[in-house]
Amino acid sequence: MDKKNYELKVGLEIHQQLASSTKLFCNCNGFNNNGNEVYFKRILRPTQSELGKTDPAALFESKKSKRMNYIADTNTSCLVEADEEPPHEISQEALDIALTISYLLGAEPVDEIHVMRKLVIDGSNTTGFQRTVIISTGGELHVQDLTIPVLSISLEEDASRIINKNREESTYSLDRLSIPLIEITLAPMKFKKEETEKIALTLGRLMRTTGKVARGIGTIRQDVNISIDGKNIIEVKGVQQLDILTDIIEFENQRQSNLIKIKEELIERGVKEDNFNIRSAEITNIFNNTNSKLIKKVIENNGKVIAIKAPKFRGLIGKEDHKGTRLGRDISSLVKFFGFGGIFHSDELPNYGITEDECKKVTNKLENDDDDGFIILTGNTENMDVAVKSIENRLLQCTIGIPAETRMPTEDGMTNFMRPRPGSARMYPETDIIPVKIYEEKRTAIKKSLPRSYEEQIDNYKNNIGLNDKLSVQIFDSKYKTLFEKLIKKVNVPANYIAAQLTETMINLSRNKIDITKITDIELEKIFKEIESGVIAKESFEKIIEDMCQNNKKIDEIINEMKENKLTDEDIEKIILKIIDMKKEIIKEKGNDSFSILMGEAMKQLRGKVDGKIVSDKIQKLLNN
């Protein structure tokens, strides 16, 4: 293979949830999940297209009517999410954030935005389509020496959260549906795989400078477009963790290289698209007395066994130079799409109870030569024909190269077939919403109020606010960045303390499996205000959050209790005097050195009730008397 012709190109598509106060097309807040639950069932049916020609898998996907169960929280969803009311106008807040990010990347907003419907009938959108709109095009992202062109920036509705899924029906929760997502599509570039993570991080931080993007699991997702032949792009959907990106890119690099090697070997063996000998046969009879438990069971259930000829494929289906990249695995994940468990192929047989004799019979039936291979598909569903056709198609594609597909990542950094790549043809206008013009006044206003860059903001945290390096980055990256900036202006509590609580303490709590997502910004603000007023001791922050999350205590309740139980100066002094009295021997002996002993004793009784600073001041004062 002439390596020079093949170059790994990777394009990232970053999807980031915006922390806007409403969803994209209604007034629900998607982050406030504590209303009543409503359940309903729906069926999605494919809409008919004017376009005739389709891939069998695409046709299959579009022909399936699907049953969906939806769970909606009445706080985060309204009739719009249930597809029971037309969408409202696009959220101006989300639009402004998208425009801000556009200008930060030097992208040019379009004059008039048109909301589109992108067909998605897996049920993740109650309508059967995702609303999406291009806001701007062009621009560049700078990552160290690298300049990556931006292709487009769009706003789209986030999809529903999948709860579970089987062949017949899927269950989704609607809370996430229609939360605004910004999608930034970067141009595919030649660069080192390792740089991908850096790019994603830089772009993530650029968006975070606005203080208006959501944080936490699932709020940022990457799709990666990977191509080594420059023509056919593999889209890997929904990579949530940056650290497996590199593995996925390497896997795709290897898998696609393997497909190219197969193509070249097939050409060598004289197979071309136009002389490809497509052939399949029912071979159920051959297995009437088989030892294969799996096939036996299929036949018992009136299923069929079908063999598909793989002309000149001997040795190529099972070929695997890198873990998981063999063609056999690809075909297996393809048939899973049609509801089958998998396949057997000639390179792995005899095995799994299938004997040499049975293989020979299959070979004879298909009139195979020595260098021909075969695939065996078993099952009893009506999808058999279309699955066989897809396998034939997939084998034929091997003579052409790499088929463009949408694939999904596995946890161990591989990818599986998900569906054929939807073309631009899947997009049509959302006629319920009229196009919106982006006037000059708006452009000027947004350009005037662009946020400072990541570096400038970190500098500001360090030099003006007085955070250390680590806290500066942590608070910038955390979901509490905006709250932090508000609190340091509003509350007279040291910034370092606030930042540490909002980052380290909160992370600690969530590591201890405490669900801190329940805590709202308003509640946090109340806690810091009461710390300022002295009702809450600084040391109790962690304990209060724990109390709220685990015992479902309301913050007002806690504050009231604390106010009622608050010790007066007199109470505190009494306690300290008692300790001084108890320890007078030691005081006599050690003099001023006894302070730490007294302090330790006092805090044993007063921790969480009185600020440590107050206790130490009082001890000093009383000792000196």
Next chain:
Amino acid sequence: MSELSGYKNESLKILNNAGISIGDLIKITTKTTEYSGNLLPRYEYSEENYIVIKLSNGYNIGIDAKNITNIQKIMGGEKPKFIPPEKPNVKESLPKIAILGTGGTIASRIDYKTGAVNPAFSAEELYSIIPELSSYANINTELISNIASEQMNPEDWTNIAKKVIEKINEGNQGIIIGHGTDTMAYTSAALSFALENCPIPVIITGAQRSTDRPSSDASLNMISSVIMASKRVLNGVYLAMHSSIEDNEVSIHSGTRVRKNHTSKRDAFQSIGIDPIAIVNQDKVTIGEEYIKNNNQFNPKIKFEENVSLLKFHPGFNSEIIDKIIELDAKGIILEGTGLGHVNSRCNKSIKKAIDNGMFVGMTSQCLQGRIKMTVYSAGRDLLNIGVIPLEDMLPETALVKLMWAYGNYENKEIKNIMLNNIAREYTERSILGR
């Protein structure tokens, strides 16, 4: 559609000068950037000076003509090809059902290039879009008009009724009418009177979510209507729509007792004062206790008199409106009064004048639920004395349609009797507890 549909003035001039037509792949340079894509039609209602293109990634954008510095045609566009589906094998023994279209879409195909939604209405197309239909019925289709529901007039009811009679004579065992939902309940009431004692099921149905989306309720409504009609268990005029926001159950409402009670939900249509006559759940049909088989002679009378008014009383109601209606030579008035059937006494003089002029004046309630009883308060008694006729628990819209129908087909002296006679279950005999 002209070659540059929707474009006007400046944008039209720019496109004409460059020799560009809809669908062409074009390149546009603006002061700040550059786009290429296929030219799309511009919606008629939208602002004039924007040019809309579809980018290669499928997105549409609008470009302000003012900003364009250069525009050029790269290549001509392709016309989408549509290969009509083949008719499936449908068993001859299945019931023959006619599906009539009046406007709106029961099924449609999308031209993804332009976003245009084209109605798909031949039997072949319906079978291909809703394959389930072929297991229940031998369908034949006819598009009888193409008007949005709110544009429908009483003469259209007459045309629909005529067509239904024709289809009955052709031996159809059931008739489904696709209809826009806004005035669907008026049409169902109109047909209920016009097709008195109809021998076969006539079922009006529609969709609250348009058929160009995968989540449309149209298919289930259509399938359930066809299932209902194919079972040959009931006759008369009905309206079939979703029972809830779920896609599992469709209610078969009596044509005269149904109302659109929500602007957008799938279950907007509700029977008032009675339960739905039947429920279709998947292919299971449950006929309710309310159903009464009607074996009387089919007695179609299909004319409607338009010059009849429905007046909703409200605080501050100007009684001169009634005087104006009298001046317009209206035949009759249905009042939508408050509560048990009242209006402000300052209207009484005008109402009396109408009745003295020979007009029929009937009372219904804006409460919608419940029965008129005008003897309870003096306001009601005064109206009774003037000659206002209480119309029991007839829905105001049904009363209006019935009055149009009565004046269309009967002599003036018969009107009062006709209005009080229960012809198509527009009155309930008893106000049922627990409803």
